[in-house]
Amino acid sequence: MAPYFETVTSFAAVETPNVPTQKFLEASDGLIKMFDLIGGAVFGFVQTDLKSNIAGVRRYFESTKETSPTLELLAESDQSSGGSKEATACLVRLLRGLSLTYNALQQLQEDPNAELHVCFRRSYDRVLRHHHSFVIRSAVAVAIRAVPWRDDFYRRIAQGGPVEDLDAAMKKWLIGLQDVVDHMSAWLREKSYGNV
Numbered sequence: 001m002a003p004y005f006e007t008v009t010s011f012a013a014v015e016t017p018n019v020p021t022q023k024f025l026e027a028s029d030g031l032i033k034m035f036d037l038i039g040g041a042v043f044g045f046v047q048t049d050l051k052s053n054i055a056g057v058r059r060y061f062e063s064t065k066e067t068s069p070t071l072e073l074l075a076e077s078d079q080s081s082g083g084s085k086e087a088t089a090c091l092v093r094l095l096r097g098l099s100l101t102y103n104a105l106q107q108l109q110e111d112p113n114a115e116l117h118v119c120f121r122r123s124y125d126r127v128l129r130h131h132h133s134f135v136i137r138s139a140v141a142v143a144i145r146a147v148p149w150r151d152d153f154y155r156r157i158a159q160g161g162p163v164e165d166l167d168a169a170m171k172k173w174l175i176g177l178q179d180v181v182d183h184m185s186a187w188l189r190e191k192s193y194g195n196v
Contacts, residue, residue, distance in 0.1 A: 003161030004037060005169035011176035016183040019071040021061050024180065028054050028094065031101060037156050038148055045143050050097045056090030071184055075193055092194035095181055099196060100127045102177045108150065109171065117147045 008030030014023045028050065035047050060078055061068050068074035071091065078087040103123035107114055121144050129137060148156070158166040185196035 003159045003166060003169075004034060004157050005166060005173060006161075008033065010169070010173045011180055012172040014176055014180050016179045017072070017187070019180055019184060021057075021068055021071055021074055024071055025054060025058055025061065027176075028098070031098070034157065037159075038153055045140060046097060046100070050094060053090040053094035053097065057087055057094060060087030060090075072187060075188065075191070079191075079193060088188075088193050091184070092188060092196055095184055095188075095196045096128060096131065098177060099181050099185070100124060102174060102181060103127055105170065106174055106178070108153075109167065109174070115150050116153050117144050120144045120147055 009023060009026035010030070011027045014020065014027050032047055032050055032054070057074070061074055064074070064077055067077045075088045075091060078085055100120075100123050103126060104116070104119040107119040107122060108116060111119075121141075124140055124144060128140075132140065147153075154163055154166065157170075181196070188194045188196060
């Protein structure tokens with residue numbers, strides 16, 4: 001069995017600017033499956049949110065493929081449709097979830113002694129905490145404490161492959177993810193479509 005990062009669309013393959021909607025959705029789906037590998041129940045709060053927002057973006061994309069080949073055009077189309085602007089709202093929330101994941105995994109790579117729960121806690125405090133009520137923040141704090149240990153996380157994701165290869169693939173994946181999140185966050189803010 002090939003290691004996980006070799007089997008899914010990487011965010012490194014998602015270009016910016018003019019982010020291809022289909023590739024972006026495929027890479028986002030890959031992230032969801034990664035959470036399954038490391039214990040889906042533990043990351044249920046993240047997975048549920050990401051899946052819901054991917055579905056919202058995908059629904060709009062599937063119904064407007066001709067006018068939505070890129071995320072930028074998808075948001076423009078959604079904003080000018082006169083409808084609920086649900087696709088743009090889902091895109092903003094999806095980018096927040098991706099930013100949470102990026103920040104946590106980036107910290108994990110940069111600090112070889114940091115445990116995964118510490119990285120997710122720091123990332124949550126930076127990216128999402130200010131968007132949530134006290135009740136949600138409390139639930140997230142409990143869920144974050146249940147994430148796997150660092151070594152277990154790497155073992156599950158590497159799936160028997162060399163950890164060095166995983167680190168190299170993850171680094172490329174994270175650079176691509178950061179490029180997409182940073183570009184789309186700035187673009188959405190500039191257009192006044194939402195704040196990631």
